[in-house]
Amino acid sequence: MLAVRSAFTDRSSALLTMRAEKLEAASSKIFGGDKSRIRKIEELKETIRVTEDAKSVAINEYERIKENNRTELERLDKERRADFLNMLKGFVVNQVGYAEKIANVWAKVAEETSGYANENS
Template sequence: MFRELRQSVANDWGGGRPPAVDEDREFLERKEKMQDLEQQLSTASQQAEALVKAQQDIGETMGQLGLTFFKLGKFETEEALYNSQRTRATDFKRLATAAIRASRSYRELNAQSVKNLDTLHEYLGLMLAVHSAFSDRSSALLTVQTLMSDLSSLHTRAERLEGAASKIFIVDRSRYRKIEELKETIRATEDAKFCAIREYERIKENNRNELERLDRERRVDFLGMLKGFIINQIGYADKAASVWAQVVEETSRYAKERE
């Protein structure tokens, strides 16, 4: 862990090229697209919340309007002295009923909108898993870099010891033992590097497959979300229009009187 931390610092501040870098241009481009997608999802999610809040406000306002018309109709009925007042009271009740029905429609529409637009929130939450996958890839690459750096240092030490030993005619058993220990460490580090590279390649392949799957599912899910949202908006708009059209028909005599 400490060697990888040291390698990470060396990558950031060393000024040189690290032993291994992620040069998968396709992955880097898709990673950038994922970052753009996350920003777009965040904006769309905020807009969806604003839309749901606006629909909720309209529904509540319609409900309050309906109650006000009911109260006004009740007052006209109780205080009526002329037939015209009683007629207006009946019309107020019609308006009140229409407003209450419209309020219920908005509440139902809002519930459907929340279900449809929740896809945005789900994918925004999924971005956490994408970040985790990218982090695993970076960690695996850092492990490879650390082992390659260790191997470079070990080979350098071994070459120095062997060079020094070749200049001495008397056999130095302790020096010879150190060289053999270094060679064994090099072999073990080579094996570790091989395993680390294999794990890194596995993560890369998994990233590729998961990103492709995410793109396919996102197209299907977003298309379904938009279709459902539009169908609900149209359906409830037609329902609201029929409610108010009935009120217009029932109170058409006012328009005829103006004419």
């Protein structure tokens, strides 16, 4: 019977040791004992920092491009208005020239027809 008690005592002791080791392993993971996990967390933090830096650079570049586009659109709008005014001025000058030419033709026709009117009277 002594051997049975000794075996049960050894078994209980082994179970306690095993439970203690499990608890120790769990607590070391919770409190930072798992070095690969800590390293992975640090790598992820570094990746996040690099990504945030890249995001900031991208936002700054976007703002710069947006400002350049706004300035360029303003410039193009001014050029478009100036071109439109020049086109209108050209059209008016062309119409005035055409009207003068037509007026000269009608004046010549009136002069020629007045000669016929004087002959018939």
